[in-house]
Amino acid sequence: MSDDLFAAVVAHTAVRQQTDDAAIVAAVLRVEAALATVQERVGDLDPDAAAAVHEACGSAADVDLAELARDTALGGNPVIPLVAELKRLAGPHEDAVHRGATSQDVLDTALMLMSRDSIGTITADLDRAVSSLGDLPVGDQQVVGRTLMQSAVPLPLSVKVDGWRRGLADAAHRLRSVAAGLPVQLGGPVGDGSTLGERHEDVRAGLAHELGLADAPSWHTMRLPIADLASALATASGVVGKVALDVVLMAQSEVGEVREVAEGRGTSSSMPHKSNPIAAISARASARRTPHLAAHLFAQMEQEHERAAGAWHAEWSVLVDLLRATGSASWWMAESLGSLEIDPAAVERHR
């Protein structure tokens, strides 16, 4: 089954591929392999065992996703059946697989990798939007300032556009800050690291280094990294929503100060004469998804003891949706601003 049709509007971003089933499996396997690498390095695994884990991780890359999904439902998360498959593949070295770790360690760390990569995509699109704003021929034109949607007094169009630019750049900056601090999760079944041996802090630091994540004490039920992601993503989408709204308002037929010019985009099924600013509209629609997804993630912070009975599971697909929605908002924003034409006469007429 596919969910591409509605996603074409509100999840229109490469982040979809960076967060789909194949990406989850790849990230989980990357974590399991890196764990073995580090455990070999500190002397917790001998080279043969580590090699067997690495080979198993390689072989599991083409695991049957439908079967994996079925088994995920039985255990409550996808790492349990993936680890079972790795153990099967590792044969005599099965004890070397997932040594001392718990499924939450691996899934949380995998989600951090996916989030970091997704933010790379999102910020690239925000950068593109910022760059397009720099190319707009605003000159020294004045545009009417509108307060409460009533004409007030004019301001330089460059000031208006610069407000958009600064907002988008600040949003990207916040996202990069959060991405740079995303931590590894490694604590074993109850988070104290004891199953990972005496050198468990070294193993954790090594794993962080291996994966390019920050090192941090176990946060299995203290979900600050998820809250940081929710905050920066909803904030970025909020900025996109503001700019997209201004574009849509300035593109109104009665205003006509801007329009999107893009081959084949924005036509109507019943009214061929219309030209809709479909990229700004899609950016708005995508951005609007995010406040409630962020609220959901904040609400799931209330997690029981050493692993939550539901709140953890409730995070995964919402984090994915939030990454995708912000990715889509950013992509459409870049498309909109990259195709924007200003009508200087209309701007002049209203001021």
Added chain:
Amino acid sequence: MSDDLFAAVVAHTAVRQQTDDAAIVAAVLRVEAALATVQERVGDLDPDAAAAVHEACGSAADVDLAELARDTALGGNPVIPLVAELKRLAGPHEDAVHRGATSQDVLDTALMLMSRDSIGTITADLDRAVSSLGDLPVGDQQVVGRTLMQSAVPLPLSVKVDGWRRGLADAAHRLRSVAAGLPVQLGGPVGDGSTLGERHEDVRAGLAHELGLADAPSWHTMRLPIADLASALATASGVVGKVALDVVLMAQSEVGEVREVAEGRGTSSSMPHKSNPIAAISARASARRTPHLAAHLFAQMEQEHERAAGAWHAEWSVLVDLLRATGSASWWMAESLGSLEIDPAAVERHR
């Protein structure tokens, strides 16, 4: 690409198939075909033209979904390219396709069909949960009442279970009421029906009858049917969340009054001795998605003029997610209650 892994936990329901791309296309085609049927009946289409539309709808059932998704992004909704395809297929009768309708008419009506069918699945699962409660051997046992999570005084276990049963039954009742009132949408480009001819109210009533929906004036930007769905779905999930929480609390190791007994379900990757009430946990996780999805739909009610520039587009996938989350909550609830074992000694010990 697939999104099955996380869905295995929080979208574990046949509603997924009832709301995926194939279901969207099928529902859209069903609406277009029914429109032609009714227009023929009132004399707006001649039989040849109507037959050509029906044939086109039949042929379009295997449309290339990837291509359709690509074109959806260009126009802002999936009906625009589907109608283009139907017109191509109808050849000389292309003017008979989608006659007088706008893409929102068709997509809104298709979403009503999909919602109604999904609610059929959801209520069947809720019925199953209700039925399982009736089978629990509660006898005349007393269970301790717990207020603020402190032991208070005992109450009959039958009263506690009956509270769950009544809640689940009431939730199903609310869903069925809403499903029975879901209306057709047909108003043409700006909602006044004028493009549908003088008999546009007859056409609309006929379309409603043909599809088994309620007849209602155009609600293209007055989104009460969406609000009704949001309300009943979030309410049903809220009830499931309450019952699932009680199950999880009663299954705590220190309480042990109930447990889920199901082959292969609820095992742990690192602690084989554990038995987790994974169905109740998954029900909780699924249910928790819904308050925020409902809020999103309420927030999108603020729609501009005769078609919203973003808020409409922002509804689609969230409505789908809400149907799926509630479907998943209901399915897991039925699984949990169907596999529930009471430990009378533990119940007796705590009272």
Added chain:
Amino acid sequence: MSDDLFAAVVAHTAVRQQTDDAAIVAAVLRVEAALATVQERVGDLDPDAAAAVHEACGSAADVDLAELARDTALGGNPVIPLVAELKRLAGPHEDAVHRGATSQDVLDTALMLMSRDSIGTITADLDRAVSSLGDLPVGDQQVVGRTLMQSAVPLPLSVKVDGWRRGLADAAHRLRSVAAGLPVQLGGPVGDGSTLGERHEDVRAGLAHELGLADAPSWHTMRLPIADLASALATASGVVGKVALDVVLMAQSEVGEVREVAEGRGTSSSMPHKSNPIAAISARASARRTPHLAAHLFAQMEQEHERAAGAWHAEWSVLVDLLRATGSASWWMAESLGSLEIDPAAVERHR
């Protein structure tokens, strides 16, 4: 301390007085008195005792609110200190006070009374808005239909206005339906009614009748009545938000099809020439509060066992805020539509 300044915009409604501390105390006392009345009627209280309760309820009406607030914090809800005060006042008849009830019974029932009365205010304002729409001189004028904020084709202005009218009337209808079904809550400490004696179902039915509420089994942790309120209130506000947005858009300087004409309202501190549609703007601002308040109430449905450890307490002020926000949205809507002037020339110019 007072919170009137921001409330002047987003809680501008008589519902504030219907839900403030004095209203809470009055409603609680009304419930306690009615309970005694019914218990006397069924023979659970002798006339002297019932009279003592009634007298105590009368005397407690001027309880010191600051002291009551302080004691509320100690026990976790305001009924505990109010009952203590009633017992003190009833002297030798103290056992007749609050007989067999628990504080949640009384507070939940009091909230139902307050909600019902508030909905009376809200629906009266919605009726006023509906009535104002009937007075608008729309004639047979055509207005341009706007889709995606682009001019499409004209429709009768009467059809546009009728869409608003129908939405507001339907919202009021949903609110009245919910208000008519709001139930009494009476079940004693753990909800089974046993502390209320053998005739507890008669007492409950009698209390419902006495207070004009519906009779229903205990819903102390099955919060369907709260969900029904959340649903109908957020839906009504959503409708107001849609109409208010259209007014604001039509009042834009570049459109000018409508304006609010009201002495002293809508002036600007820095730009005296401006006339802002401040009632529609305030309606929008008020309405926008509601989706998230409703989500909060749905999220609190997950309540533990026989009394929730937090989720119940988290409902109270949010329900109040939701009643006030919807009340404010409705009041401003009525003000806006009651002061609306159409500029037929502007309408004609854009079509």
Added chain:
Amino acid sequence: MSDDLFAAVVAHTAVRQQTDDAAIVAAVLRVEAALATVQERVGDLDPDAAAAVHEACGSAADVDLAELARDTALGGNPVIPLVAELKRLAGPHEDAVHRGATSQDVLDTALMLMSRDSIGTITADLDRAVSSLGDLPVGDQQVVGRTLMQSAVPLPLSVKVDGWRRGLADAAHRLRSVAAGLPVQLGGPVGDGSTLGERHEDVRAGLAHELGLADAPSWHTMRLPIADLASALATASGVVGKVALDVVLMAQSEVGEVREVAEGRGTSSSMPHKSNPIAAISARASARRTPHLAAHLFAQMEQEHERAAGAWHAEWSVLVDLLRATGSASWWMAESLGSLEIDPAAVERHR
């Protein structure tokens, strides 16, 4: 009218006083006075005029709040009537009042001052909670780790408590970072600063310095500072919610590992033998308010042009509620942890 009763549970914090009407008026007057100070310094106001503004600000401190609230409704925000009052008080120097500023400048800056002060209160309570955790006699005791609410394997109680401590400290750190960066808002009617004269950037920097805020370009409709507050406040409440939930779960009658010991707190109206962890419960209830309040603020980022027609107004009381809810969560958390007793025997028994 007062709203103290429900606030006693879910807004139990000195933040209430720091955000009430008197605090709003004081902050607005502080901004107006500081603006005059700076304008005198740069030479835009002569000393007599500045002195007249300062005197007017002093006299207006006891403005009639009820009258102010009434006039707030007419203009849409409280600064409009306050400025009118200041102009009246300044008599011949009325032109020196609010020179070049717009009401949003003053209200936004006032809200930043109030937020900063409130965060001072909140972080002091979080510090107190952190400190109490350091005083808990955890020794080298082992506590059972609980995953999915099932007993797993033991971990040191010190590790569990340290996870709470780190979370609360990190939450306070995030709040302090945001508070340190809260910016002044000063841009005049349309945000470009032109009405503030050629040295408007100096005036803005001076105002920031005078008030101890950060200097930043106008953010009148680019609401990143509001988003930053929403993020840090919801995150802090989320941490409190997690710790409070663990306390409530460990205090369950069947677990009994901790209890709150506080004179007069946590008693029951119907069951005198009970001892409820009412501080943790109230912390939970307070914290649960915040995800949806944050979502509301994120959703209001979509603001039109140079002043939003509703979304700005919709921010004010929600920001206040969010500050209060987080303040209340933090206060109750400190109370709970400060009164927490561990039962070592119970801890030992379950591991």
